[in-house]
Amino acid sequence: MRHAFTVLAACAAFAAAAPAQAADYVIDATHTTVFFEISHFGASINRARFDKKEGTVQFDPAAKTGKVNIKIDAASISSGVPPFDKHLKSADLFDVEKYPSITFAADQFTFDGDKVKEVKGQLTLKGKTHPVTLAARQFTCYPNQMVKREVCGGDFETTIDRTLFDLGYGPEQMAGKQVHVVVSVEAVRQ
Template identity: 35%
Template sequence: MIRTNASAIALAFATLFAGQALAAPQTYVLDPTHSFPRFSYDHMGMSKQILRFNKTTGTVVLDKEAKQAKVDVTIDMTSIDTGFDEFDEHIQGTDFLDTATYPTATFKSTKVNFQGDQPISIEGDLTIKGITKPITLTVNSFFSGPHPMLEKDAVGASATGVIKRSEFNAGMYAPAVGDEVTLDIALEAIVE
């Protein structure tokens, strides 16, 4: 009888710890072929210009059970893509991104807010040109599950937010060229 109770207790502990192992946070690495920060701004009232960065790295840590997450992203600012080489160089100059001095920008989450199982907003610190400002990104779509092609766990999201470029010492020609910049971020990440 004592042996049976000891076995039952051992089984209960094993089950408990196995459940906790399943609920452990998972780390996902950004897929550079499907993770692109884009931004848009008003160009002298004539059009909305949309540009993107082609090189982004980082991680997402997701604990589904605890409904907690962390996002840590680094953007290669020299990978700006305006669709025109001369304009890429112009945007990388000291009046705007100054990529010779500040080749990267970073976003580090401080809090991810969930509604049920879905993240709905990400609060964090955005650093551009050595200047760090808080920003909140609204999550417009979210996916968590097996990647349909790679057969590994994956996450994906689209998020938006608004910043003022003048707050990052990149406000040349404002307000003729819009100071308000809309960020539109597409992100996919695969479990390590």
């Protein structure tokens, strides 16, 4: 019995230490959050998130390559304040009736050793597409015991100029041009 436990523990330790292999992954929406924050008159920070998102990741840590495709339901924006959400969804800002989706497509991964450092791609918002680099604050792959599969994920951040995406509502002193975006993502190997 003791020998069986030792072998089982050694196998579990090996699995945890084994590097991720080239594979396809699907975004786990329950462990993925996309939110942004923007200055409000320089006094406070307004924050909101998008509750509905989906996507896929192709990741090969040995070759240090990958691809990401994320689609966000623009109408799922939530600040926790219904009147503000209504304004965010209006034609003044995200215009969700005309532009129901926000997408991010990337195919350039930069590594620092074995860890993902950056993901470079194209953000499409309100029909405008511009390059965006998501910098990794942390990243790892691990054997998830609940789903019995490998999961890879991390926290990424960037800052965008909202006026490039036709989100220029209001004077700059009311809301700054710079929007801080944070993407916390986990994806399950298929």
